[in-house]
Amino acid sequence: MTGQPRGAAFWILALVFALFVLFLYGPTIAIVLLSFQGPDGGLTFPMNGVSFHWFAKLYEGVGVVDIWAAFRRSIRLGLVVMGLTVVLSVAAGLAFRRRFAGSGPLFFVTVASLIVPSICVSLGIGLEFRLLDDQVNAMGGDFPWLVDGFTTTMGLFTSGLGAHLTWTLPFGLLIMFAVFNRFDRSYEEAARDLGATAWQTFRYVVLPIIGPSLIGVALFGFTLSYDELARSSQAIGDVNTLPLELQGLTTTVTTPEIYALGTVTTAVSFVVIGLALALILWARRRQERRGSDAGQGMV
Amino acid sequence: MSAFGKTSTPYWQALPFALVFLLFFVLPLGLIVMVSFWDYNGYQIIPAFTGQNYLDVFDGCIADLPDLCLTFATYLSTLEFGLMVWAITLVLGFTVAYFLAFHVRTLTMQIVLFLLCTIPFWTSNVIRMISWIPLLGRNGLVNDTLLRLGLVSEPQDWLLYSHFSVVLAFVHLYTLFMIVPIFNSMMRIDRSLLEAARDAGASGWQTVWNVVVPLCKPGIAIGSIFVVTIVMGDFVTIGVMGGQQIASIGKIIQVEMSYLQFPAAAANAVVLLAVVLLIIWGLTRMIDIRKEL
Numbered sequence: 163m164t165g166q167p168r169g170a171a172f173w174i175l176a177l178v179f180a181l182f183v184l185f186l187y188g189p190t191i192a193i194v195l196l197s198f199q200g201p202d203g204g205l206t207f208p209m210n211g212v213s214f215h216w217f218a219k220l221y222e223g224v225g226v227v228d229i230w231a232a233f234r235r236s237i238r239l240g241l242v243v244m245g246l247t248v249v250l251s252v253a254a255g256l257a258f259r260r261r262f263a264g265s266g267p268l269f270f271v272t273v274a275s276l277i278v279p280s281i282c283v284s285l286g287i288g289l290e291f292r293l294l295d296d297q298v299n300a301m302g303g304d305f306p307w308l309v310d311g312f313t314t315t316m317g318l319f320t321s322g323l324g325a326h327l328t329w330t331l332p333f334g335l336l337i338m339f340a341v342f343n344r345f346d347r348s349y350e351e352a353a354r355d356l357g358a359t360a361w362q363t364f365r366y367v368v369l370p371i372i373g374p375s376l377i378g379v380a381l382f383g384f385t386l387s388y389d390e391l392a393r394s395s396q397a398i399g400d401v402n403t404l405p406l407e408l409q410g411l412t413t414t415v416t417t418p419e420i421y422a423l424g425t426v427t428t429a430v431s432f433v434v435i436g437l438a439l440a441l442i443l444w445a446r447r448r449q450e451r452r453g454s455d456a457g458q459g460m461v
Numbered sequence: 462m463s464a465f466g467k468t469s470t471p472y473w474q475a476l477p478f479a480l481v482f483l484l485f486f487v488l489p490l491g492l493i494v495m496v497s498f499w500d501y502n503g504y505q506i507i508p509a510f511t512g513q514n515y516l517d518v519f520d521g522c523i524a525d526l527p528d529l530c531l532t533f534a535t536y537l538s539t540l541e542f543g544l545m546v547w548a549i550t551l552v553l554g555f556t557v558a559y560f561l562a563f564h565v566r567t568l569t570m571q572i573v574l575f576l577l578c579t580i581p582f583w584t585s586n587v588i589r590m591i592s593w594i595p596l597l598g599r600n601g602l603v604n605d606t607l608l609r610l611g612l613v614s615e616p617q618d619w620l621l622y623s624h625f626s627v628v629l630a631f632v633h634l635y636t637l638f639m640i641v642p643i644f645n646s647m648m649r650i651d652r653s654l655l656e657a658a659r660d661a662g663a664s665g666w667q668t669v670w671n672v673v674v675p676l677c678k679p680g681i682a683i684g685s686i687f688v689v690t691i692v693m694g695d696f697v698t699i700g701v702m703g704g705q706q707i708a709s710i711g712k713i714i715q716v717e718m719s720y721l722q723f724p725a726a727a728a729n730a731v732v733l734l735a736v737v738l739l740i741i742w743g744l745t746r747m748i749d750i751r752k753e754l
Contacts, residue, residue: 171665175560179574182557185633186581189592192602196595206600250478257474268475271482277686278490279694279737281711282730286489289496289723324485331481360470385583392697392711396718408587412701421595424588431584439576 190428197421205418216422227407229423236404237430239318239326240388246323247330247383248376254331255338256364276332280392287325287397291316316399325393326386333382341375374445381438385431490734497727506723514728535708536736542624542699543692546631550688551681553632554639558680559673561640562647563655575644582637590630590701597621597629622704630702635691639684646680647673685744690737 196203200211223229258265275283294315302309315321349371353363391405398406404427411420497514500507522530529537557578565571581589596602597620604616619625650673658668674681696711710733717726 172564175556175564178556179560182553182636183577186578189596189633190581190584190589192595193588193592204600206595206598207602207605250481253474254478257471257478260471262471262475264479265471265475268479268482271487275482275486277690277737277741278486279690279711279730279733281694281696281714282493282734283486283489285714285718285723285726285730286493287485288718289492289727290485290489292723293492321485324481327481328486331478335478381583389583389585389587391587392695395697395715405585405587408585409697409701412587412591413705420591424585424591428584428588432580435580435583 193421197425199418220422232407243387244383251334284396322398325397558644627702638687642680642683646677
């Protein structure tokens with residue numbers, strides 16, 4: 163197709179695509195603009211002056227909700243989910259390169275986790291931890307110290323972490339499948355032939371080659387956790403993450419303050435995405451530069 | 462590597478991954494099924510076998526026919542959303558994927574435009590829903606424009622917190638789930654097939670309909686499964702964009718949980734799972750049948 167002049171079909175499709183992109187980004191641009199609304203401005207256009215008023219109000223806190231604590235919780239959880247998603251996905255990706263007993267069912271479960279409605283997963287995890295709580299409380303008869311001050315086993319880094327991983331890990335594994343499908347195994351064989359141990363082969367041959375893709379896995383891990391709402395909703399216990407607080411605020415806050423909050427969280431997402439994409443680009447360049455010393459003679 | 466190392470390696474490599482899904486997916490779903498057969502009262506769940514929860518889910522569903530009971534009505538309304546969102550995202554997603562796969566000429570440009578579609582997926586869904594308020598609200602941009610153009614005489618209320626805004630938000634949030642698998646299928650199509658079609662005298666439409674679409678079926682199926690199951694199980698989008706006024710199965714489950722009626726919520730979740738599985742089964746079958754023809 164290359165080299166030919168563009169036909170009418172191209173321009174029509176290009177227009178559809180442009181409109182689709184406008185549809186994707188337009189609303190977000192609208193709330194970013196409106197978050198700089200003047201102190202007397204409302205939830206809609208026109209802009210009534212330009213100010214940082216609503217960001218200042220946001221900084222002081224939104225009503226009774228400690229939004230910044232929720233923000234910090236979401237970031238912390240996001241980072242932990244990101245780390246675990248990368249490590250577990252790579253390990254599982256390596257395992258899936260060979261057929262092993264149970265590999266079929268494990269793959270099926272992983273894909274099912276993407277498709278099963280989040281409310282069901284959330285309900286299940288919520289139930290699981292409630293039943294666990296009952297067990298702990300029942301054991302309190304024999305071991306009073308166990309229930310001393312005990313409220314629940316549910317929490318950010320127990321049930322919440324698990325709920326998020328059921329959402330991020332499938333993406334991680336699917337990316338690893340794509341990565342290892344294109345991976346040339348002769349590099350590994352060469353390393354082994356040269357006497358490298360399994361760990362050395364992984365650390366010095368496999369990891370540098372798949373490195374840039376792992377940044378992609380990390381990006382999915384962090385952003386999907388940072389914005390996760392449906393699976394956390396019933397499975398996080400007493401504390402709330404940022405998206406949960408946000409959902410509550412949609413019905414109670416009627417000032418541009420909520421747009422300011424939207425702008426801040428979207429900015430965080432964009433910084434993370436930008437950082438990840440820049441890192442991937444940098445890693446790819448570095449790979450091309452240093453990947454091969456063929457033709458450079460013996461040093 | 463020893464012979465032992467070779468055979469056991471995949472197991473410990475996959476173990477942590479498998480444990481996460483065992484603890485936080487398989488076991489919880491099993492518990493839902495179990496608890497759906499348990500009894501409950503105002504403040505606790507009672508581990509005694511009963512089928513009452515399922516009877517409650519379908520309470521009056523047969524007796525009241527032809528009037529629809531709550532469960533049937535809710536499923537029907539959710540299915541309606543699903544069908545509409547599916548049709549729109551399919552056409553839109555296919556068009557966008559087709560443009561990216563066949564009309565964008567360089568790989569770099571393909572990656573850039575593809576990322577442009579993907580980036581919103583990595584930002585907050587709730588924020589993306591809220592961001593429709595300044596556009597669709599009573600005093601929003603759309604109403605303003607319509608009024609100024611004289612197309613309407615008063616602000617339109619059906620734009621926000623309505624069925625329309627729910628469908629719009631679903632399309633806005635989830636068209637990507639159609640684009641990615643269809644684009645993936647399209648990139649695997651051997652370009653010489655398209656040339657062959659052209660050489661054989663096929664028009665652009667004929668090529669799309671008789672060559673591209675059949676070869677994209679796996680992608681279309683995967684995208685359809687994603688979109689339809691997301692809509693069926695949704696409670697956040699319908700809640701926020703419907704102004705908490707439109708019923709959905711997810712919402713029913715959520716409300717029952719907030720009243721600590723876990724066995725009732727579990728029974729509803731099991732029924733929802735069964736319906737979703739049935740839809741997936743239907744979608745995959747549809748494709749297999751076509752492959753036979």
